[in-house]
Amino acid sequence: MNVRIIIAVGALALAYGCAEDPPTIHEGETRVELTVVGDTSVYDTTTSTPVPLAGAEFTFASEYGKQFYVADENGRVVIDGLPSSFYNVAARARHPEFEFILLAGNLNDAPIISGSTLIDTIEARQIANTGVEIHEIYAGGPDNNFFYFYDQFIELYNYSGETKYLDGWIVYRVSGNRDEGGPGFDAGADDDIDGAIYIFKFPGEPGEKNIPFPPDSYVVLAQDAVDHRNSISTSIDLTNADWEFYNQYSSTDIDNPNVPNLSNLRSEKTVDFMINLVSDVIVVSNGEDAVWEDGIDIETIVDALEYQSKTYLLKTLDPRVDRSFALSPPKYTGQSMQRTEPGNDTNDGLLDWEQIPFPTPGYHK
């Protein structure tokens, strides 16, 4: 009996007394030397020479969140001591001569590991634009504990300087394609993105000019264009929305007769245009590719955004559409997400978007 007790105590002591050796590499010895150069040629210039972008803004995103740095006059940042991780680095700068031109570049999954130095150059490109952007997405619902999120809306902004026409444009929720790369992935490498599940269309056909979208103006597309404060006091009034998603195949979808509708193209989908509260892909196209079954042709996409709740989740939207993703606010907190400034569309959600404490339908705050 006593022998058993001694053996048991000895075994416990052995188990509890075992110590690991400390790691041989310690944190805090990272070094980053990055330079951003950009092609600043414009108009009739036929050859281009990348030049350092003085004062460019760098964003380093990792599991530790986002950190910001500004390049020196040589377009260079030198950072010591970043915590080790794989970083998505984005750099952007205004064109040195033309303020309305943005230059942006990325470095994805860059290993910044203690004991090593990352030396690289980011080549920034001028951002081609369509003139219309998704400006705000309010998805998470108001402050409530009844799972109420029917006050969702998507806001578009025309920053082109000219009137655009929304006839035949299509708004997609892309959250399918889970088995072939994920939502928004170009499965089959055929220059389209796949996984659209909700497809709602403006009236008319592409090329028609019956739905003008004036420059420097906003268009609000409401899931339900009603005063949601009647249901939840912390919600918002969307009776003044410009458009309303209405599913004509649903017997329960609310339709405000005073607000024109986007209608559903998929008859088998009988619910409203509801989007995920914290993680989804939203796409707006000019409608020239109406055959959604084979994917949405990238060249028809006006703007798109993938939003997620965490920086380290897998990005699935094709980088030709957007190179990263926006960080969404927590659900049921009444917070929204919008671009940092109107017209700031560098096709890099991480840089372009921010969380705001309350939704701003029809305006920018």
Next chain:
Amino acid sequence: MDYRITTAVAVLAIALAPRPLEAQTYRLQAMGGASLAIEDETLSLTPYDFDGNPAWMARDETATRLDVAPSGGYVSGDYRRRYSAEAIDRYRAKFDGVKNLDSSGVFRGSVDYLYEARQRYERSLKRVPYGGEAFFYADTTAGEFRYNGPDVRATYAFEPIDGLTLGAFGRYMLLDGLKRVYTYAEVVDRDVVGVFGAAYEPTPGIVFGATVELEDESEKITANDVNLREVETYYYRGERYRVSDRGSTSEQRIRKTRFEPRAQIHWRPFEDLELAAAGGPAHRNTIVEIPTGLIIEYEEGYASFDGVEAKAAARWRATERVTAGARVGYEQTASWSKISDRDLLIWEWETDAIGVEGGFAYEGDGFLATIEAGATMRNADSTKYIDRRFVSISSTDVRFLAAGEIAVTENAVARAGVGYETFEHDFLYGGEDATALRGALGAELDVGGSDLSLAFQFDRRESGGKTRDRVALIVAIRLWTF
């Protein structure tokens, strides 16, 4: 200010004091903690009283008794650290009994029920935020955090052959915690301690002892907003960098193990002189885990602590009325923390402390007076690689204490004590040039063959114009038969 090495060094101060398995006696509590030169059945230098060796309880605890001891306390003030509560209410109801089983040994058992309410507990979701590890778990709010639950202890000791005693001590504590504001975190903290001991008295007056102490603690924290929203919590790696975790539920489990073999010697060369020494190495570690599935847990971080501790004490009854006592102690601890998945060292620290203290007691007709003084020199070096901060601190702390008791009537004794301490660097709260003023009042009454003890304690710790006060009241009834 390197606030997070403070806990580790604060532990040193505790280690220099006796390591009784149970709390101080009510007599000491009413005299401000005076202990060096006071002769008391619970203050001998035997392996049980001096170093917590349960085996020697077979000799030390011979009287059957039952203590019923409710107590309450309150701590408040703006002198505190980042992740701490503005105020703490603490109550406990304790039942502690000793049963002499004659030739079968001695059994001691106690049951505590603890209740603690931390007001404006600042962000931390861990019950012990400063455990010496480089990891914090926090949300964004300060609010009330309540803990409550039982703490059950049992000790058994017997003497199988003359001169050899064996004993075991076990403790099981289970605390439930709940944060009452976002993120409404729930905590289940389970602590199991086992001490196995042996003591041998080859000749009268000399006792050799040995113990093995094992501890296993698990603290599970689950943040789950009652309003069905998402919760956002932060896993801090060091002080600056954190990883956000957002979802309907956020969890962390902190597992701690400790292994501590120790040896004791007690020598009474002649009746009026008592000498003792004890010490040993210690190893403990902490693993921070994040559940990723029903049964799979991802190891976020690991911290290791290795140390050695030694202490010695003497008590000499110089005359019939004068007793002198002295104690010296040394402790050294080295720790490191790593991020487990990258196997990267993020923090290393090392501390050591050496303390010397002495005192005299004078026992007159119907009264006792005692004074004590001591000094402790502490050093701490900390290298926080992830934060790129390097700190080295040395501090000499000095303490004084005067206490006494007087027989008011044949059945009543009144007690009091007052103490004063200075700290060059306060490792407990992080302040510089701190002071602590301590006072205690108490009484003991013989009521129909039972003892009723009262103790009231007051502490004020101060640094840089900020203060932290503590008051506590203990009421104890000791029944000699039950």
